[in-house]
Amino acid sequence: MVKIGFYLKAECENLIELEPSEASIYIWNFKFKCNRCHETTDKFVGVDPQLVSEKSGSKGEANLIMKCKFCSREGSVSLIGPVTAFSPTAKNDGYQLMVTLDCQNWEPVDFDPQGEWVGKSEDESTKFEDIELGEDEWMDVDNNDVPATVGNLSYRFLKITK
Numbered sequence: 040m041v042k043i044g045f046y047l048k049a050e051c052e053n054l055i056e057l058e059p060s061e062a063s064i065y066i067w068n069f070k071f072k073c074n075r076c077h078e079t080t081d082k083f084v085g086v087d088p089q090l091v092s093e094k095s096g097s098k099g100e101a102n103l104i105m106k107c108k109f110c111s112r113e114g115s116v117s118l119i120g121p122v123t124a125f126s127p128t129a130k131n132d133g134y135q136l137m138v139t140l141d142c143q144n145w146e147p148v149d150f151d152p153q154g155e156w157v158g159k160s161e162d163e164s165t166k167f168e169d170i171e172l173g174e175d176e177w178m179d180v181d182n183n184d185v186p187a188t189v190g191n192l193s194y195r196f197l198k199i200t201k
């Protein structure tokens with residue numbers, strides 16, 4: 040098993056604590072690369088925290104169990120650790136860890152931020168309930184008519200070693 044952190048970077052204006060609206064049911068959509076044949080899934084595959092399946096051969100459980108279409112090797116992915124809200128600050132405007140994956144044979148290589156995200160205005164007076172990150176840029180105004188935006192999303196996957 041390899042622990043891989045999913046890191047998000049985004050340009051936000053007047054927006055803090057960006058996170059999936061309900062982390063306990065949020066389905067994370069990744070493309071995965073097979074560690075054996077190095078082919079990548081052609082579609083995004085959802086990792087559902089509520090879904091737990093048995094690996095073949097009683098090797099434990101995982102949120103996603105999938106065979107490689109190219110070399111037939113079975114691998115698994117599980118969401119572990121908490122989901123952390125993304126909060127760009129002056130001190131940290133780079134990539135931030137969102138969630139950690141426990142991976143066997145599969146390695147995430149891309150992300151699709153579909154689904155509902157939430158966030159707060161910088162003064163925390165306004166909670167944005169239905170942020171959609173699938174578009175190039177999301178935009179709204181807070182209760183004081185100050186614009187809030189998210190754009191330029193990028194992703195990084197780093198092995199976590201300890």
Ligand SMILES: [Zn+2]
Pocket residue numbers: 073074075076077078107108109110111112
């Ligand atoms: Zn393969």
